[in-house]
Amino acid sequence: MLVRFQHDSAKGLTLDRILVVDWEMSKTGITSIELGQFVAEMHLVQLCLPQSEKYASLVLKHYLQEYGYTTLSEEGKESMMRHVGAHIILLAERWGGEGTVNVDPQTLVREAVEILLDRDGGVSRNRVLGV
Secondary structure, eight states, rough: OOOEEETTTEEEEEEEEEOOOGGGGSSOOOOHHHHHHHHHHHHHHHHHHHGHHHHHHHHHHHHHHHHHHHGOOOOOOHHHHHHHHHHHHHHHHHSSSSTTOOOOHHHHHHHHHHHHHHHTTTHHHHOOOOO
């Protein structure tokens, strides 16, 4: 929270403005982490809310274009995918339950582990990224 005061000769110190700042939105994060978290969230929407799959795919496509996925090194892309896998594991229980198509959380975790291990030559990455 940022508070700005003004000095008024007649009134003394007066409140001019209060600003609430979301610090996550006020600075650039580490690209691979930011992309990884968002990609994981959109992938979960695609898997667990099929009625929103088309929209999530479109949002993901444009987010990746605008946020700099193509400028990441191969190491950066691998780091991003590790964050995707880890984030899916953390959210599997929440996304795999009520209000979704009832995707088994263990299925989500297994997919996340495959993403983390990257044993399929990039197939998991391409599926998640929609390429």
